Amino acid sequence: MPSPPIPYRGRFAPSPSGALHFGSLIAAVASYLDARCHQGTWLVRMEDVDEGRNQAGAADDILFTLEHYGFEWDEAVIYQTQRKQAYAQAVNHLFEKGLAYRCTCSRRELVAQARTGSFGPIYPGTCRDKHHPVSARHAIRIHTTDTPVEFTDRLMGHQQQNLQRELGDFIIRRRDGFFAYQLAVVVDDEAQQVNQVVRGHDLLDSTARQIYLQRCLGYAESQYLHLPIALNPDGEKLSKQTHAPPISKKSAAPNLYRALKFLGQQPPADLQRDSLGYIWQWSAENWDSNKIPAQSSIDEY
Ligand SMILES: [Zn+2]
Incomplete structure (x- = not known):
């Protein structure tokens, strides 16, 4: 298992499409x-x-909940909606390097002409050499290559993905003008000098795209640890889409205990009745990332 970089800079990056639920905790x-x-x-x-998925008040509610649970962040919270200029600069940079291009294909056209992979239609590069004018309604894609992107996840081990074969040239700015999640994350991680990403296993599939973008933009690469996902009794990921209930601000201690247990840290049962201060102290002293199970499981609290 590769060891984390020093000095370590990590982050938690929730989407304010709803309140914090156990999966995000x-x-x-x-x-x-x-x-x-x-x-x-x-x-x-x-x-x-x-932006279409943001829910009014959710960002404040998430921060309030985190505070209530005793989390302390070290620098000011940044909001992606305030960083469009930085994303636009990154896209321009990719254009200058000849790595980005405008694509006017509609979703319907893509479905009709492209093979479908596990991530949807594999973009066949239709618009690569068409040089569409800026005036046309378009998305912006990045050139991918036929070389696998490889990385070692601290928990999941060696990973690789051939972007060209599995996804095709992917979108970095959407047709509706919004920047793609993959691009925003990479630009933000660079700006915040994040070098360690610990997040849910559902984002493992995004990692190769993010590393590829880091390489294209000449950014430093982060190290990754993808966590198991909490599933509901139907075996679905806890998420806003599967109606995961928000975590209660009143149940911080038992919910933190439950999260530690899910993460394989074997907290003593008494801990859930302790003060938040003591729970965090115990957790920091006993945290062992080697104990995290690699397998996602149903949250059986
Ligand atoms: Zn196209």
């Missing part, structure tokens, strides 16, 4: 404790780039 707890036990810096970033 797991990512918050693991990223926080991993940063703390490496004397690292821990940041919070609001991933509100997909």
